[in-house]
Each structure stands twice: as C-alpha cells, then as structure tokens.
Amino acid sequence: MTATVKELEKLYFDGTKHAVYQNIPAFVQNALGYSVEINETWRGDTARYHNLLQNLNLDQISVLGDIGANTGFFSLSLAHRFPHLKVFAYEGNNNHHRFISQIIKMFGLKNIEVKNLFVDMKGLEDLPQHDCLLNYNVLHHAGVDFDRDLVSFDSYTGYAVEYLKKLSKKATYMIFQMGFNWGGNKARPLVPVDYDAVKVLFMGKIFQQSNWEIDRIFTVRHTGEFEYFKIDASIIRKLNIKPSDARGDLVDYYSKYDISSFSEFYRRPLFYCRSRDKSGYAE
Numbered sequence: 001m002t003a004t005v006k007e008l009e010k011l012y013f014d015g016t017k018h019a020v021y022q023n024i025p026a027f028v029q030n031a032l033g034y035s036v037e038i039n040e041t042w043r044g045d046t047a048r049y050h051n052l053l054q055n056l057n058l059d060q061i062s063v064l065g066d067i068g069a070n071t072g073f074f075s076l077s078l079a080h081r082f083p084h085l086k087v088f089a090y091e092g093n094n095n096h097h098r099f100i101s102q103i104i105k106m107f108g109l110k111n112i113e114v115k116n117l118f119v120d121m122k123g124l125e126d127l128p129q130h131d132c133l134l135n136y137n138v139l140h141h142a143g144v145d146f147d148r149d150l151v152s153f154d155s156y157t158g159y160a161v162e163y164l165k166k167l168s169k170k171a172t173y174m175i176f177q178m179g180f181n182w183g184g185n186k187a188r189p190l191v192p193v194d195y196d197a198v199k200v201l202f203m204g205k206i207f208q209q210s211n212w213e214i215d216r217i218f219t220v221r222h223t224g225e226f227e228y229f230k231i232d233a234s235i236i237r238k239l240n241i242k243p244s245d246a247r248g249d250l251v252d253y254y255s256k257y258d259i260s261s262f263s264e265f266y267r268r269p270l271f272y273c274r275s276r277d278k279s280g281y282a283e
C-alpha cells in the first residue's frame with residue numbers, strides 16, 4: 001500500500017532538528033499537488049540543484065550516494081530524472097528515511113535505495129563504492145548528531161581529516177558543502193561567519209590532508225536570484241599545492257563580491273573534489 005499525502009506530511013514535519021529543510025522534488029509536487037513552502041532567501045536547494053545539474057559529469061557517474069539525504073530532494077530528483085543512475089540515499093533520521101522510502105514506493109523508482117543510517121567514522125568503512133558522493137551540510141554536525149564520542153570542538157579539524165580520508169576510498173568524486181558553526185551552533189564557530197576567505201582555506205587544508213584534490217569551488221551571488229559562480233582556477237591551483245598561498249587571492253576574490261548581507265547558509269562554498277586515492281596519486 002502506498003502512503004497518503006497526510007502520511008508524508010507527518011513524516012516530513014517531524015519536529016526534529018533538520019525538519020522542514022528541503023523542497024519536495026518537482027516530480028512529486030507535480031504528481032501529488034503537494035508542496036512545502038521553504039524560505040529560500042535564508043537557505044535553499046534550488047540554486048544548489050541548478051549548480052549540480054550544470055556541473056555533474058553524468059558521463060563519468062553511474063553510482064551516486066547522498067550522505068545526509070534528509071527528505072531526498074537531491075537523491076530522489078536525480079534518480080527520477082536520470083534513470084541510468086544508481087542512487088544510494090543515506091539518512092540517519094528514521095522519519096525522513098521513511099519519507100524517502102514511501103516516495104520510492106509510490107513512484108516505483110527502481111534505481112534508488114535509501115538506508116536508515118548515520119555514516120559515521122565506523123559506518124563509512126562499510127559504504128559501497130560510489131562514482132560520486134554528495135556530502136552536503138553533514139560534516140559540521142559530527143560530534144553533535146553522530147560520532148559524539150570521537151570529536152569535540154577542539155579536535156574537529158583532525159577528525160574531519162580522518163573522516164574525509166576514509167571517504168576518499170569510497171568515491172571518485174565528492175561534492176561537498178558544510179556549515180562553519182559546529183553542530184549549527186552560532187556560539188561555536190569553526191570559522192567566524194564573516195571570514196569567507198578563511199572558510200575556503202580551512203577546507204583547502206583539510207582536503208589536502210585527506211586525499212582530496214579540489215577541482216572547482218563555487219560561491220553564491222545574488223543576480224535577482226541566488227546563483228553559484230566558479231572561483232578562479234588559479235586560486236584552486238594554489239589551494240591544491242599550498243593552501244596558505246591562496247590567502248591573498250581569496251581575500252581579493254571575496255572583496256569584489258559583497259556577500260556580507262547573505263545568510264550563513266549562502267556563505268557556505270560548494271567544493272567539487274576528486275579523490276587522490278582513486279586517481280592514482282600517491283597518498
């Protein structure tokens with residue numbers, strides 16, 4: 001038996017920390033006439049989804065995973081749109097896992113599986129291989145949502161290096177975004193909100209130590225709507241060799257685009273990375 005919209009609503013609005021976060025995928029909205037209003041001036045999926053569709057190299061990707069799939073906006077939308085993809089959605093919240101699972105059943109989607117688990121340090125050893133992993137806005141919740149015994153505010157960087165290093169063995173490509181307040185708590189900034197260049201450097205150092213090469217980075221601008229733009233390739237080159245050498249260029253880059261009025265969410269860059277482990281680089 002398939003779920004009703006009422007049942008879907010109950011699973012979606014479950015009152016938990018990450019509830020009412022994502023849009024309902026367009027194909028679900030169109031078929032069921034069911035949508036949820038998300039205030040995208042503060043945080044949204046639309047600009048990220050456009051960025052993903054423009055930059056995901058589908059010729060190189062057959063197996064895609066979504067860590068922290070939430071209510072499946074990305075994993076369901078991609079599985080529905082690209083039937084040749086095999087999609088794995090990983091979501092620790094059981095209600096949201098069930099939400100995705102009900103939609104899979106309702107629409108008879110054969111190319112997506114949803115797993116109710118937290119991809120933590122131990123669990124990621126059991127992950128299958130992916131061509132590409134979406135890793136959006138999960139890692140800053142380490143120590144709060146998962147791996148509580150493994151990471152504290154002070155040990156965050158070392159933990160992130162170790163976690164991403166293990167992940168580099170599980171995917172060729174990773175598209176990464178994170179918040180810079182630990183566990184989403186403004187009183188615990190890993191990087192202060194106004195230090196946009198430092199956020200990129202912070203991640204540049206972590207990627208370098210964890211076996212990921214940065215391919216592209218996007219930051220948002222408001223052009224009537226939020227839209228992501230690519231950071232200069234010369235900056236990426238420096239970040240991949242010696243991140244601290246990119247500091248001046250990053251400060252210049254950000255000084256040209258005033259994003260100080262944007263929400264903390266829209267000040268989180270998008271990183272497209274390639275695993276050095278998978279591409280024959282020495283570790």
Ligand SMILES: C[S@@+](CC[C@H](N)C(=O)[O-])C[C@H]1O[C@@H](n2cnc3c(N)ncnc32)[C@H](O)[C@@H]1O
Nearest residue numbers: 018068070090091092093118119136137145146
């Ligand atoms: C801040 S939301 C981000 C959702 C989505 N990735 C996005 O950016 O739109 C974090 C989501 O990841 C889930 N989550 C947190 N840690 C996780 C982990 N280690 N493995 C799987 N899911 C996780 C949470 O339950 C929540 O749904």
